[in-house]
Amino acid sequence: MSDLPILILAAGQSRRMRGRDKLMEEVEGQPLIRRQADMARRVTTGPVLVALPVPPHPRYAALEGLDITPVPVPEAQEGMGASLRTGFAAMPPGAAAAMLLLADLPELTDDDLTTMLEAVDLQSGDLIWHAVTEDGQRGHPVVFSAALFACFAGLQGDTGAKTVVAAAGKRVHHVPLPGQRARLDLDTPEEWADWRAGR
Numbered sequence: 001m002s003d004l005p006i007l008i009l010a011a012g013q014s015r016r017m018r019g020r021d022k023l024m025e026e027v028e029g030q031p032l033i034r035r036q037a038d039m040a041r042r043v044t045t046g047p048v049l050v051a052l053p054v055p056p057h058p059r060y061a062a063l064e065g066l067d068i069t070p071v072p073v074p075e076a077q078e079g080m081g082a083s084l085r086t087g088f089a090a091m092p093p094g095a096a097a098a099m100l101l102l103a104d105l106p107e108l109t110d111d112d113l114t115t116m117l118e119a120v121d122l123q124s125g126d127l128i129w130h131a132v133t134e135d136g137q138r139g140h141p142v143v144f145s146a147a148l149f150a151c152f153a154g155l156q157g158d159t160g161a162k163t164v165v166a167a168a169g170k171r172v173h174h175v176p177l178p179g180q181r182a183r184l185d186l187d188t189p190e191e192w193a194d195w196r197a198g199r
Helices: 032-043 058-062 080-089 110-119 146-154 162-167 189-198
Strands: 006-009 048-052 069-072 097-102 128-132 138-145 172-176
Touching (some): 006 032, 006 080, 032 048, 032 058, 032 110, 080 097, 080 146, 097 146, 110 128, 138 146
Parallel strands (some): 006 048, 048 069, 128 172
């Protein structure tokens, strides 16, 4: 499954950062959004799509030179539903499944994404492969079978893909990742400061 498309959600507005853009915060010497896109690019030979606010926007410059496909989201202010609708509508024809990756999880690694891709078994009957923390909480990334792609067309608001996951019923395979990496996001300047202090 090393050729699956990866969709990175990066069209959010960082409202809780009080004027700063969390996806432009520096992690490992580069903006977080570039780190995530570069990581995705390393683990798949398939396309890497990045859902973004409509240009002009500084995030585009942060991605310059990477082999990714920008996917502008005109209704980005609506919330995550718009990014999911637009991103999955842009999936290449024939994709058997696709990974959904949030752009704001700064501790995910190449190995985590590879673990997710290696867990995918399209003959198993499962429809979703869902990362979980070491204590079993659902997080990201999530891989969706193509059988669910059409479900994203009707998403609204900012509730994410919960209704799509619910539609899969019990056909969800949980993939444990180390620690809390599957859920650790940083939404405020204080959270960023605490995280950096802890490292």
